[in-house]
Amino acid sequence: MSLTGIKAAQLHKSWLEALAVYRQPRVLAMLFLGFSAGLPLLLVFGTLSGWLAREGIDKSTIGHISWVALLYGLKFTWSPLVDHIKLPLLNAAFGQRRSWMLLAQTGIISGLLLMAGSNPQTQLSLLVYSALLVAFSSATQDIAIDAWRIEAMPVETQGAMAATYQTGYRLGMLLAGGGAFTMAHYYSWPLAYTTLAMCMSIGIISTLIISEPEHVITRNTWKQEEKVISFLENSAHLPKNLRNVYAWFIGAVVCPFTDFFIRNGKYAVIILLFIGLFRISDITMGIMANPLYVDVGYSDLQIGLVTKTIGPVITILGAIIGGMLVIRYGIMPILLLGAFLVMVTNLLFALLAILPPDTFYLSMVIGADNLSGGLAGSAFIAYLSGLTNRAYTATQYALFSSLMLLPAKFIGGFSGDIVDASGFVTFFIYTAILGLPAIALILYLMRHPVSQAVTE
Numbered sequence: 001m002s003l004t005g006i007k008a009a010q011l012h013k014s015w016l017e018a019l020a021v022y023r024q025p026r027v028l029a030m031l032f033l034g035f036s037a038g039l040p041l042l043l044v045f046g047t048l049s050g051w052l053a054r055e056g057i058d059k060s061t062i063g064h065i066s067w068v069a070l071l072y073g074l075k076f077t078w079s080p081l082v083d084h085i086k087l088p089l090l091n092a093a094f095g096q097r098r099s100w101m102l103l104a105q106t107g108i109i110s111g112l113l114l115m116a117g118s119n120p121q122t123q124l125s126l127l128v129y130s131a132l133l134v135a136f137s138s139a140t141q142d143i144a145i146d147a148w149r150i151e152a153m154p155v156e157t158q159g160a161m162a163a164t165y166q167t168g169y170r171l172g173m174l175l176a177g178g179g180a181f182t183m184a185h186y187y188s189w190p191l192a193y194t195t196l197a198m199c200m201s202i203g204i205i206s207t208l209i210i211s212e213p214e215h216v217i218t219r220n221t222w223k224q225e226e227k228v229i230s231f232l233e234n235s236a237h238l239p240k241n242l243r244n245v246y247a248w249f250i251g252a253v254v255c256p257f258t259d260f261f262i263r264n265g266k267y268a269v270i271i272l273l274f275i276g277l278f279r280i281s282d283i284t285m286g287i288m289a290n291p292l293y294v295d296v297g298y299s300d301l302q303i304g305l306v307t308k309t310i311g312p313v314i315t316i317l318g319a320i321i322g323g324m325l326v327i328r329y330g331i332m333p334i335l336l337l338g339a340f341l342v343m344v345t346n347l348l349f350a351l352l353a354i355l356p357p358d359t360f361y362l363s364m365v366i367g368a369d370n371l372s373g374g375l376a377g378s379a380f381i382a383y384l385s386g387l388t389n390r391a392y393t394a395t396q397y398a399l400f401s402s403l404m405l406l407p408a409k410f411i412g413g414f415s416g417d418i419v420d421a422s423g424f425v426t427f428f429i430y431t432a433i434l435g436l437p438a439i440a441l442i443l444y445l446m447r448h449p450v451s452q453a454v455t456e
Contacts, residue, residue: 019324021160026152029210030161033101033145034168036203040108040138042176043115043196044131045069050181050290050303051189055120059291063416066287066409068131073406075139079398080256082143095212097151100144105203107137112197116190141203146401147394150385151213159331162381163323166374167316174312175199181304256392257399263389267448271387274441276403278335278380281435282342282373283408285349285428287415292349292424297357306359311366318374323382325375331383336442338376343435345369346428353424380404 021027042048049062057065082100090099111134118127149161176196183192261268293303325334348365355361384400411434419427 021157021327022164022320022323024153024157024160026210027157027160027164029152029206030149030164031168031171032202032206033148033210034165034170035172036101036105036168036200036206037138037142037145037165038169038172039176039196039199039203040112040134040141041069041072042173043112043180043193044135044138046286046290047177047180048131049287050294050300051184052120053291053294054184054189054300057120057124059288059416059420061416062291063287063413065128065131066415067413068128068135070406070409070413071132071135072139072142073402073404073409075143076395076399076402078140079143079395082140082147082398083256083392083394094207097144097148098207098210098212101141101148101207102204104137104141104144105200105207108134108141108203109197109200111137112193112200116193116197142401143394143398146397148210148213150388150393150397151390157327158385159323159326159378159382162326162378162385163319165381166319166322166377170312170315170319170374174309177307177312178304178309181300185300185304256389256395259389259392260387260396260399264387267445270441270444272403274438274445275384275400276407277438277441278339279404280408280411280438281346281431282369283405284412284415284434285346285431287412288419288424288427289349291416291419292353293362295424296353296355298362302357302359302362306362307366310363311370314367315370315374315377318371319378320374322375322378326379326382331379331386332442332446334375334379335383336439336446338372338379339435339439339442341372342369342376343432343439345372346432346435350425350428350432353428 045066045068049066052062052065053059086096087099087103090102093099094102111130111132114130115127115134118124118130120127145165149165150158153161180189180192180196183195264271289307290303293307298306322334322338325337345365345368348368352361352365384397384404387400388396415427418430
């Protein structure tokens with residue numbers, strides 16, 4: 001079914017039908033898987049930058065350390081392994097998607113415990129290497145969870161799946177943000193990271209409970225796989241082991257990417273450009289948010305209770321609203337609304353930089369930012385899911401989500417240098433301007449509908 005067809009079907013759904021989808025078991029399961037995915041991110045990103053700022057690490061170093069999160073943007077490079085390699089022992093017991101989830105969750109717990117045992121002032125290198133383990137394992141978990149989500153439910157319900165995923169994700173971020181800052185305020189950062197490592201057991205329990213989805217191979221997919229057969233037929237002169245390696249590479253890496261370009265034709269590059277630009281504005285802003293709060297004069301308790309507790313709750317509300325709006329009105333109009341709201345709310349941080357520290361100001365800015373982020377997130381995840389061929393779920397979605405993160409993470413690494421050179425006000429105006437290209441591309445894609453055939 002094309003995205004255009006899905007949109008037409010959605011317009012006939014009532015509000016009650018749009019809300020009823022949230023009662024389906026697999027939609028509810030995304031709440032817990034989302035929690036497992038959201039917990040590690042801040043611990044190698046925003047929360048980590050707050051910890052480092054409190055320890056007196058300079059802003060440029062904090063910005064450069066944020067490049068650890070670039071691994072989330074590079075996950076497409078190893079996503080074919082998740083799509084095609086069956087883990088020994090684990091695969092027989094749990095299936096391909098769940099076995100990779102369990103392996104990744106074990107890596108996350110190990111990395112967080114290593115971070116908890118590191119002193120930022122004397123063991124910064126160990127802390128960074130441990131954060132790399134967390135980021136790599138977390139990105140691998142994302143690949144497996146995204147594949148499970150897309151394969152577990154039809155395309156028309158992906159807006160609701162995205163909403164519950166974001167709800168769980170933000171609950172995980174709430175604990176990794178507000179919970180971490182609160183524990184650090186009353187106890188210590190090592191205790192906070194140790195406690196959060198133990199909270200990853202929720203992800204392991206959820207993975208053990210859910211069932212493995214069906215991995216679909218369709219007629220269109222077999223047309224792509226014919227490239228592998230053709231290669232084998234024309235390479236009899238090569239050693240058998242070498243032929244098998246080449247054939248695996250063609251089937252696991254080449255076919256998923258050529259499939260996307262064949263289905264989308266001349267619009268494929270435009271779509272990929274849009275994906276790469278959509279989140280540049282808010283991700284770049286997020287790196288310097290905690291250093292802003294510290295510099296303005298907010299305490300760890302204020303940061304924990306307002307920005308990392310109230311904020312995620314508002315994001316959950318925005319995600320649920322966004323999921324319902326996608327089911328009711330379609331993906332593209334809500335994408336446009338979300339992109340505009342994210343750009344506007346970034347400007348509020350420039351205002352926050354010149355206001356005295358006040359809990360009311362902080363709450364209003366964080367509330368507006370997280371409401372827009374939740375709404376935009378549901379629409380964007382649904383959009384990416386609709387682009388995916390379910391025969392190559394992990395590989396293609398990892399490509400899309402990597403493109404979503406990689407440019408933003410790279411540009412965000414220079415955020416501390418911009419703040420040091422020009423100040424917070426200029427920086428947040430700059431991040432708002434970064435949102436304009438995405439809005440222009442959404443308008444272009446709305447005027448030039450693309451028929452992305454989603455194989456079922």
